[in-house]
Amino acid sequence: MDIFTSIFWIATLIWFVASMVRDRKKTLNAVKMSGGMMKGMASEIIAILFLIGLILTFIPPNTIKSFMGESNILIATIIFAFIGCITLIPAFVAFPLVGSLMDSGANIVPVVAFLTTLTMVGIVTFPLEKKEFGIKFTLLRNSLSFIFAIVIAVIMGVII
Amino acid sequence: MMKIKRVIYNNKLFTVVLLTYIVLTALIPGKAVQAFQNSLYYVKEMLMIMPVILLLTSLITAWVPRKAIEDNFGKGSGIKGSILSFLLGSFSAGPIYAAFPVCKALLAKGASISNIVVILSTWAVIKVPMLVNEAKFLSPKFMIIRWILTTISIFLLGFIMSKMIKKEDLPQEKSNDHEEKGGIHLSQEYCIGCGLCAKIAPDYFELINKRAIVKNAFIKDGEEIIVRDVIGKCPAKVISTT
Numbered sequence: 112m113d114i115f116t117s118i119f120w121i122a123t124l125i126w127f128v129a130s131m132v133r134d135r136k137k138t139l140n141a142v143k144m145s146g147g148m149m150k151g152m153a154s155e156i157i158a159i160l161f162l163i164g165l166i167l168t169f170i171p172p173n174t175i176k177s178f179m180g181e182s183n184i185l186i187a188t189i190i191f192a193f194i195g196c197i198t199l200i201p202a203f204v205a206f207p208l209v210g211s212l213m214d215s216g217a218n219i220v221p222v223v224a225f226l227t228t229l230t231m232v233g234i235v236t237f238p239l240e241k242k243e244f245g246i247k248f249t250l251l252r253n254s255l256s257f258i259f260a261i262v263i264a265v266i267m268g269v270i271i
Numbered sequence: 272m273m274k275i276k277r278v279i280y281n282n283k284l285f286t287v288v289l290l291t292y293i294v295l296t297a298l299i300p301g302k303a304v305q306a307f308q309n310s311l312y313y314v315k316e317m318l319m320i321m322p323v324i325l326l327l328t329s330l331i332t333a334w335v336p337r338k339a340i341e342d343n344f345g346k347g348s349g350i351k352g353s354i355l356s357f358l359l360g361s362f363s364a365g366p367i368y369a370a371f372p373v374c375k376a377l378l379a380k381g382a383s384i385s386n387i388v389v390i391l392s393t394w395a396v397i398k399v400p401m402l403v404n405e406a407k408f409l410s411p412k413f414m415i416i417r418w419i420l421t422t423i424s425i426f427l428l429g430f431i432m433s434k435m436i437k438k439e440d441l442p443q444e445k446s447n448d449h450e451e452k453g454g455i456h457l458s459q460e461y462c463i464g465c466g467l468c469a470k471i472a473p474d475y476f477e478l479i480n481k482r483a484i485v486k487n488a489f490i491k492d493g494e495e496i497i498v499r500d501v502i503g504k505c506p507a508k509v510i511s512t513t
Contacts, residue, residue, distance in 0.1 A: 115411060116319055119403055123326050130330055140467070141333035144506065145325050145364065147466035151481045154285040160317060161288050164310030168302055200284075201366075202401050203324070207313045210408035223417060230395045236368045239460060243371045244387075245442045251435060252388060252428070259424040266420055271413065 152201050159204040163211045176216035184220050184268075191221035192260055195228030196253075199235045202226075220268035227260035281480060320407050324400040328364050331399060332506065335362040341373075344382045353426065356386040360393025365463040369507040370394040372461050376508065384436050385429035392425040454488040455498060458509045468501045468510065476501070483509075 130138045179187050200208075209222045232253050233240065240249045279286050295303040340359050344352060363370065374387045382390075397418065406414040455475060462483050468476035469483060475498060477486045490498050490512070502510045 113407075116323070116407060119320075119323050119327075123323050123330070126330050127326050130333060134333075137333050138329070140471075140504070141329040142326070143470055144332060144465045144467040144504075145328040147470075147478075148328075148364065148463060149321075149325055150466075151464045154282040156317070157314075158282075158285040158288045160313050161292065161307070161310045162284075163313050164306035164308070165288070165291060167309040168306040202398075203404060204317075206401075206404050206408040207317060211313065213409070219413075226417070227396065227421065230367070231392060233367055233395075236366075239368050239371060243375050243442070245440055247440050248384075248432075248436050251432060252391070255428055255431060256392065259428060263417065263420045263424055267413075267416060270416055 152203065155200060156204050159200060159208055163208055167211060167215065170215075172215040175212060179212065179217035179221050184218050187218070187221040188224045188261060188264055192224040192228045192257060192264075195225040195260070196232040196257065197234045198229060199233075200229070202230050205229055218268070219271055220264045222264075223267045224260050224264035227263055228257060231256040231260060277480065316407070320404060324404060327400045327403065331362050332364055337362065338503075341377060341380075344377055344380050344386070352383065352386050353389055353429070356382075356389040356429075357393050357422075357425075360390045360395075361397050361399055363394050363398065364506050365465075367391065367395040368461055369463045372458065372508045378438075378441070383433060384438065385433035388429040388432045389425055392428060396421050396425070454513055455485050455490065456488075456511050456513060457483060457485050459484065461507050461509045463507050465506060467504055467506070471504065472497045472501050 127138070179191075205226060209217075209226060213219065213222055234253075237249060237253065240252075244252075292303055292306070295306065335358075337359065340355050343355055359373075360370070363373075370391050374382075374390055377390070378387060402414055402418060405417070457476075459482050464478065464481040464483065466478045466483070469478045472494075474494075475485060475487050475490075476483050478484075498512065502512070
């Protein structure tokens, strides 16, 4: 286990023990709740982890590198930002997925654009959002978020 | 048969991936083994970080006083309001649509457009347990820089939206009083399927297809406390009584 993970394990466990001491019932209830949520996502999480294996086996790193790395970063970024808008996978499993793409040589810019639109822009949840906040609000929030996602991605590409 | 169909439908992605592996094993077993082995590294890493994220999410749910934050939303709470919105979004659980009813309730309490946008966006992108996951799979440096840039963007977004949208542009609250008196109501479309209600009050709620339903809408005498407990604990605030 790397240092980063270990530190988080230790800190979280300390907090957990303190929480159990203070209010056992409240703590266990909360654990049950997040456990329930996690169980709902379990099949998707497993599916995506094994999808990563398929991607790494069948799409050679050179293809990933040339499509998402060298050739046309701007087009790749816009395509990936769009994919992020229409996909509805837990952000939770998106990190190992894009991590594997980056290990194969994908450029950081499309990756960040995908991560940001994945969570911030929702085509699938658009009808629900429209119902609650109206068409103008929803349209503006989603399109501005899309633009910001691209801007964030480009800045990250320059910094890192 | 119906049941099998439903299981497949609920686990579409899983079914597709599983079928791919089965076909692959039959045709080119070598590649199937290779793909499986390539995945194992990520499965192992995920198993190491997942319990921590689960625990962290639970602890945040248990101890961050979300109710107090929500109650502190005043009309003109300038910078304080923005910071509260940011914290509320960062320390919440569940996908973005779970934030819709919460934001709707805050709007009714007088929260500003920009604060609502800040809550929705932070709820979607910046969640503390997710940051842990991001740092693990992509690197702490990557996570911190993306966090800083996203935070700046979110406040800018809130500012721009508040200039372009007035409160009158939002749909007015319609009173849906076709519910019978004394009944329990649950907006299923926003349920995140945590199953807490069914665990606390199995007489009233049930989890079907990863969403909660009301089994029995009429509260028995003396059981109001249980139902009120469920309403308070529901992370997506989808349960109400009329």
